[in-house]
Amino acid sequence: MAADIIAQLNETVAYLKSQYAETPAVGVVLGSGLGNFSTQIQVEKEVPYGDIPHFPVSTVQGHKGRLIFGKLSGKTVVAMAGRFHFYEGYTAQEVVFPIRVMKLLGIETLLLSNAAGGVNTSYNVGDIMIIRDHISQFTPNPLVGKNIEAWGPRFPDMTEPYKKSLIARAKAIAKANNIDVKEGVYLAVTGPTFETKAEYRMIQVLGGDVVGMSTVQETIVANHMGLAVFAVSIVTDIGIREDDNVITHEEVLEAAHAAEPKLSVIFKELIASL
Template identity: 70%
Template sequence: MQIPENLEQAVAFIKRAHTPTVQVGVILGSGLGNFVNEINVEKEISYNDIPHFPVSTVKGHSGKLIFGEIAGKKIVAMAGRFHFYEGYAAAEVAFPIRIMKLLGVHTLLISNAAGGVNTGFKVGDLMIITDHISFATVNPLIGKNEEAFGPRFPDMSEPYSKDLIQKGKEVAKQLNIPVKEGVYFGVTGPTFETRAEYKMINLLGGDAVGMSTVQEVMVAVHAGIKVFGMSIITDIGIREEENTITHEEVLHAAAEAEPKFSAIFKALVKAI
């Protein structure tokens, strides 16, 4: 199969630095980097060193690939992700997903910090993503289709694996950690939403809103990777008039909920 040269060079560099056989990929959202403490680390590679790899520019994203093991499963974790609002093209945001595919990843666990739109949510809730709405983002598959990875028109009727959603709910129950379920609404950022936009997103069926994830999931599904997604609700969008939102508050809320998130992801890796 014909692999684009930039991907070939990036993968060749990684394989020279480490000879990974990985099954599971993990992408860590804002403030969720402590999950790496659950990994029996074998190798860390800075994004700066990998040819053609983007670099994280946002506080709360450290910027390295971490190879290791959890519960006997070989994994690669992205400690730091990329966002469209940083100035990257949509395809660049999702570039690491194709790297994971070429390294052997068949399952992707993806996380994010998100604003709660569902009026029944509160700060600190964990939401298993059952679906997403991507109309407010740029599709990363626009342009020449890379036949080596998937079809021109990939089916997105089940972007988040029903089997993994069920497993996620089961491990959360076993751990006695309450979880919500809902639809993630993707936006470009970097501005937080206006009050009118939060209301619109709620009317359109979104339960949470954020500036990441959907582009990565599109490329993963295109490549045949099964996806499980979970949001930590770090702020509430439909709120009292005098309240505002800051990125520091988002990071603080994510850090508070992070131990529960890590416990679920660790148990899910074991259950896969």
């Protein structure tokens, strides 16, 4: 199995290097409703996921499904416009396959974004939350199975999954641009159902500020491979309310679109500072 994954990754990386010769320094993953950030990139090459050997294909509305290479804030970047989720039927290993690809292409820093449900009662729709830490007991760990020592240790340390220096820099950028940001804990679930009221209360008790269906598996593998990670959630709905609000995917996308310009400022200036 390990030999198969290595062979697949080598084939994928070789294909992408044939499409784009430069070495990206930064990888960006754009979550639900956040694909328009890709318009900020000076695009030099776009590769549809369907053309990339062994790459999964995004099946969710709000995920465009292409790998974008180009320049942003003076840096060479590779961006995923659309990510993969466990709830789409992919294995944990398939979900994180693109993160391994980006590392092997040469990135050193990974920026992640997602749309998430608010659990902290002080949060409002449209808030930007910098992820300080996460809880991952509810999603399969992508490192289960034979460890490949060349990629990272059998038992990777997770005391600082999100780089404190990047968090501090992003908070300073937000302050300088009068952007209000929160900082908190992201709890990952498999989805695709939104949470019940009892589940929201449980997440709150466990210490989660927001809940979502992505990001954590990607962060685990990025840390395993030695990447510096920075991640942000856009609060797209408030699930902890006691009224009978119904959450729809359309609402989530709409809220993410509205908050995207502020996220773009933070990402662009953070990349410029690297």
